[in-house]
Amino acid sequence: MWIYEKKLQYPVRVxxxxxxxxxLLIEQYGGADGELSAALRYLNQRYxxxxxxxxxxxxxxxxEFAHLEMIATMVYKLTKDASPEQMKAAGLADHYVNHxxxxxxHDAAGVPWTxxxxxxxxxxxxxxxxxxxxxxxARATYQWIIDNTDDPDIMDALKFLRxxxxxxxxxxxxxxxxxxxxxxxxxxx
Amino acid sequence: MEKxxxxxxxxxxxAYYSPFDPCSPRQKYYLIPPDQMTTFQSAGLKQYSxxxxxxxxxxxxxxxxxxxRGAKEGTR
Amino acid sequence: xxxxxxxxKAYYQYLHELQAVDFVLVELSLYLDxxxxxxxxxxxxxxFQKRKHNLVAQFEASFGPLxxxxxxxxxxxxxxxxxxxxxxxx
Numbered sequence: 001m002w003i004y005e006k007k008l009q010y011p012v013r014v015x016x017x018x019x020x021x022x023x024l025l026i027e028q029y030g031g032a033d034g035e036l037s038a039a040l041r042y043l044n045q046r047y048x049x050x051x052x053x054x055x056x057x058x059x060x061x062x063x064e065f066a067h068l069e070m071i072a073t074m075v076y077k078l079t080k081d082a083s084p085e086q087m088k089a090a091g092l093a094d095h096y097v098n099h100x101x102x103x104x105x106h107d108a109a110g111v112p113w114t115x116x117x118x119x120x121x122x123x124x125x126x127x128x129x130x131x132x133x134x135x136x137x138a139r140a141t142y143q144w145i146i147d148n149t150d151d152p153d154i155m156d157a158l159k160f161l162r163x164x165x166x167x168x169x170x171x172x173x174x175x176x177x178x179x180x181x182x183x184x185x186x187x188x189x
Numbered sequence: 190m191e192k193x194x195x196x197x198x199x200x201x202x203x204a205y206y207s208p209f210d211p212c213s214p215r216q217k218y219y220l221i222p223p224d225q226m227t228t229f230q231s232a233g234l235k236q237y238s239x240x241x242x243x244x245x246x247x248x249x250x251x252x253x254x255x256x257x258r259g260a261k262e263g264t265r
Numbered sequence: 266x267x268x269x270x271x272x273x274k275a276y277y278q279y280l281h282e283l284q285a286v287d288f289v290l291v292e293l294s295l296y297l298d299x300x301x302x303x304x305x306x307x308x309x310x311x312x313f314q315k316r317k318h319n320l321v322a323q324f325e326a327s328f329g330p331l332x333x334x335x336x337x338x339x340x341x342x343x344x345x346x347x348x349x350x351x352x353x354x355x
Contacts, residue, residue: 004333008352009288010243011281056298063291073353139222143256159256163246166254167295170224174299177229230296232303239285239313248292 002062009066010160014077015153019090022078023108024145028161029071030105030113033137039064041118041134048122052182053175060168067161074154075103124179131172139165198222199258223252272328272355279324286316 028034042061046054079087079101087096094110105113119130142162146155201218234249242248293310300306321331329345330337337346 003336006329006331006333006346006352007280007283009284009291011277011284012353053298056295059291059294059298063295069353076353135224136222143220146256160244160246162256163252163254166222166224167247167252167292169222170227170230170252171295171299173224174229178299230300232300233305239289240281242292243285243288248289248296 012073012157013153016151019082022075027108031107032117035068037117135165135169283320
């Protein structure tokens, strides 16, 4: 099971009322390489992967939910007090007519989230390489979002999230190495 | 590895430029993140203080990757 | 209209302190997942567990429970868990 912590992993600040940015950030909420995809991908792969890497998938998968909550916080703060006119000016009229200010799992272009974004081959090497690729793609996405904002506060939280992708990618690469070296070892006490 | 922060993480490349291309050429570049500089982290690497680690998103300077690209960024 | 209830400065300071210590615990956990026998990292994790424990106690005494399902100390008169503000609101 999971236990909720009533705090964010990182202090998210939004310095500027710029609902336009919410539209871009939603890519990491319900997009192919977003945080929802990441969390569900890793936690789901646990059931068919060697025991040696289940702990890692559990811990990274759980951390991804903390990142999802950070993105949600940014979108929430950018849209909660926006008028319909401001939403429209931000390119969010399409979103507004369907969802008002509710968050929804879709990407920056409005395409709804689909499980087709995540892979589960049941082959440990194939799955871990999928995970490494996902982390690098998410890192790149954060870069392109950072390029599209001039709010130093939002940038600060996005840089944190981008760096986490790098650390996760290294851990998945280490997991591949562990599986390469794995031999059935008799425990000697 | 374990030099991640000391080496330039950026690589530059040029795309073919045709006299019929409508926009002026732009220098292309991409990043080699520190996770690509090693396959397995060594034990006992130097660490940031807790607050510095939180700010940077990693406990280890060797894994830190700054963004956006620094002074060299721009057009030619 | 807006119901602006501003939290004391100390809330943000304690929270930030806790986030820093918790972040070290997250980083060490992921590291240990692939380096299970690194005794130095294990000792550091244990040291930060103690720091976390103290910080959580201080924070909860002033600002209410951090963990759900009875994982945090509860008050005899009021179920503070369900009180706003929530993390994305502050």
